[in-house]
Amino acid sequence: MSAPQDLPSDVRRPARGALAQSFRRCVAMFVKEFIQLRRDRPTFAMIVGIPLMQLLLFGFAINTDPKHLPTAVLTSDDSPIARALIGALRATDYFDIKYVARGEADADELILSNKAQFVIQIPPDFSRRLVRGEKPAVLLIADASDPVATSGAVAAALGAANQALDRELIGPLASLSQDAAPYEMRVHRRYNPAGETRRNIVPGLIGTILTMTMLMYTAMSVTREIERGTMEALLAMPILPVEIMLGKIAPYVVVGAVQMATILIFAALLFQVPVVGSLFTLTTLTLLFIVANLSVGYTFSTVAENQLQAMQLTFFFFLPSMLLSGFLFPFYGMPKWAQYVGEALPLTHYLRIVRSVMLKGSTFGDLAVDAGALAAFTLIAMSVAVMRFRQTLD
Amino acid sequence: MSVEREIAIDARGLTKSFGGKKVVDNLSLQVARGDIQGFLGPNGSGKTTTIRMLCGLLTPDSGEGTCLGYDIRRQQKEIKRCVGYMTQGFSLYRDLTIRENLEFVARVYNLEAPEDAAQAALERLGLAARADQLAGELSGGWKQRLALGACILPGPALLLLDEPTAGVDPKARRDFWDEIHHLSTQGLTVLVSTHYMDEAERCHKIAYIANGRLLASGTMPEIVAGAQLSTWVVTGEALDALASELKHQPGVDIVARFGSALHVGGRDQAAIERLARRYGAEGRRQWKRDEPTLEDVFIDLMTRAGADR
Incomplete structure (x- = not known):
């Protein structure tokens, strides 16, 4: 094929040398990636926002020697x-x-x-x-x-x-x-006469692991439909946003239950962490926690414009959950404002539940407040998701 | 049957803007039940936006309309139940099998026996042997066939097809249109957007839009007659040179290459005839008077719409 006639010949001549050509192609890719990154405004904001916010939040909040x-x-x-x-x-x-x-x-x-x-x-x-x-x-x-x-x-x-x-x-x-x-x-x-840290960490891990996996599963679910182009057809069908949400969350409740069982079995086998309280109480409240996290993830999915943003939101939620819930650092060691933030995270309430049931044998009655908080959290997240879900392409 | 029920689509003054730009501008369109209505226009002319407004995916800024008697602003739920919408891109689940996709659609529409409905659709589509293949693995023509099958599975009374045959080979396109005509004889109304003239010619009626405005509508002879173009077909040597020469001659509204011939046309019959005599006398090319084709008319409409802007 001959080159277009109206281009001056020196424009079309390739750069000399294999290495120079390779370098130019790298630069082409680099420039393209940068332009795309800049176009994705929310991602661009989070590049600086996430590290700064997390640093300030945790730098001031974490204290391993709690008082009061x-x-x-x-x-x-x-x-x-x-x-x-x-x-x-x-x-x-x-x-x-x-x-x-x-x-x-x-x-x-x-x-x-x-x-x-x-x-x-x-x-x-x-x-x-x-x-x-x-x-x-x-x-x-x-x-x-x-x-x-x-x-x-x-x-x-x-x-x-x-x-x-x-x-x-x-x-x-x-x-x-x-x-x-x-x-x-x-x-x-x-509850822990020998003062073994793992007795505290292992139940906490159930909550942390479930938070991460559950959030990820649903955070992608709506953005994936949009990115693959299946959402438009779905919206043209007679199905309601609530129906879409519940249908998307339900399978992962089963997944979460399997994960919970796996962790419990290995916690008992490998780390000798027993379940002092009732297994029924633990299962019921863990399922509630699983649903709470799935709803949060789904809400993220309705807010994010693409899968990268959904991923970032998940991370944005997961880090405070780890650090401000009492999982790694004592809850009462944090300043009051950080405790208020912590109270707004489902993991904080679940950690109280899982540790209390597994180590102390607490019952439903003892944990009513935390269970109520999880239920309220789920309802709020689901309502936000249903309201955020756009039924039209306007 | 009353006159009202004979109309499947009745849109009046539909307008929709995105970011201050009017994508659809005061568009009115009536489609009779059982008709195949072709919907033509250049890229970005507002075809997809119009279709989305008709099936309840977009809310018009102004204007009114009904689909199958349901209000497009207030009765989107009812419209979704009895209108099949085939999107421009493939919008079934690539990671589900053909059967699973069809069963999903059947369940969302609350069909009594979704498995049976899916099986029946598979057989009708000729996909029964490949039912357990992933939808994403199908070729373009089969994907489009499957998408149409999924659309008609719930038994809609109206089909809205958005460029269903884009990127599909001629044989598959032909089969697709045979299927559309078959559905139409069963009483289904079809609104189909396309860029292909041969497809437009197979429609009962055609609507042509550009810049969001309806420029022509009616049957093909009506549109061709309405354009009042005098057209000459020129064959011979150095046609490209002639084309650039003619483009700026007064009275020439279209100059377009069709295969080995050049179509030259204009609404000023006398002016075109003078040109034909003058250039015909050169003897290098043959000038022959002919009926304008649909494409001639559309090129003329598009040029004029562009000049208006």
Whole structure:
């Protein structure tokens, strides 16, 4: 074939040398990719947005030595000595006395429902026996299912014990404050007496893995139909957005259930993490969590214009879920604003559920608030998705 | 049957803009039941947008219309149930088999026995032997055949086909049109957009649009007569040179090459005749008076629409 006549001959002459030609082709590709990237505005914004936001968010939010942990007090001793002891523990900044338990059953329930991480139990005759020099015991019950979150507080409690009563033990009682503390601080690490981190991490992994896989499955589902050109035909058929959504989510509930079973079996076999609570409770609430994540993913799918954007949104949601939910770092170690962000993530609530059921044996009743949060989350995400779903091509 | 029910498509003053540009401009179109209505016009003239408005995928900015008696603004649900829309690109699932695609369509339309309906469609399409092949593996002609099969599977009363034969070989195109005529004899109304003149000639009626406006509509003889073109067919040597020479002559509205001949036409009959005599006298080429073809008419319509802009 002859070249077009109206082009000057030097324009058509190829660059010299194989390497130079190869380089020019690379540059051609490079320029093309850059132009396409620039045209995709949301992606362009996320190039800077994602790293900056994540860096600021997590740099300020993460703290592995949490303070102000929710604590309950169980005592009928209202003496100045008992109050001084509680005051000393509070002064460590680790304990936030939020509840007064009415009995042991009440205290247990506070821990099972994740309202309190510690219970300080002072026996009724504490001050009388202390004055008599009998060295009575104070019991610090710690929810050690997350050993990282509780270890700092336990150490602080033990450290504070010695000086706790110095100001009270004056006059005739001064002899009691001579050397060691006149009482014993006994620590009871519940649910994880050996303080093994994997007991906390493995249940958390169920939530993290499910978040990632479930989000990915549905985040692509609508954009894929648009990119492959099947959406136009689908829209011309008599099918409603809700029907499309439910039909697209349902298969992945099964996929999620299979994943959950796999993780549970291997958690028991490889890591010896048992399920203390009811398997039925765990399965039901996990399915709810799976549906919540699938709805979020589907919502992303209706917002994103292409699969790359859907992928980025997934990642944008997944990272905070990992870092602000209490999976890697203690939830109460974060500043208040980060805790509010965390409360808005399904994984935060699911982590409380899965850890409580697996390690502590919590029941539906204990976890009603978190289960409700997941249900509300699902409903909101689905409503947004149905509203966002465009039934026309306008 | 009342006159109202004889009309399958009744659009009045449809207008639609995208980003400030009027893509469809005050377009009115009536299609009688059982007719095959050809829909022609250059690329970007608003054919696809019009079809999308008719099947409820786009909302017109202004104008009214009904499809099978249903309002295109308010009764999109009913329209979707009884209108089959075949998109320009292949829009079935490439990663489903032929049978699975057809069963999916049958289920979405709530057919009683989706498996049976799909099987019947497979046999009618002649695809029964390849039912379990992935749809994405089909050749262009078979893809288009399958897409038509999926469209008519739910038993629509109106078919909207958007360039169904683009990129399809002549034999497959011929078969496709035989099928369309067969469907039409069964009472189905068909609106089909195309760029092929031979296809346009097989339609009962034709509508031609450019720049979103309807420029001509009617049967083929009506359109040809309505254009009032005097056309001469020129054969002989150096036709390309003659074409560039004639293009700027007063009275010449179209100069177009058709195979080994040149069509020269104009609405000013006397002027064209003078040219024919003058150039015919040169003796190098033969000038012969002929009826204008449909394509001559469309080229003229398109040129004038372009000049208006």
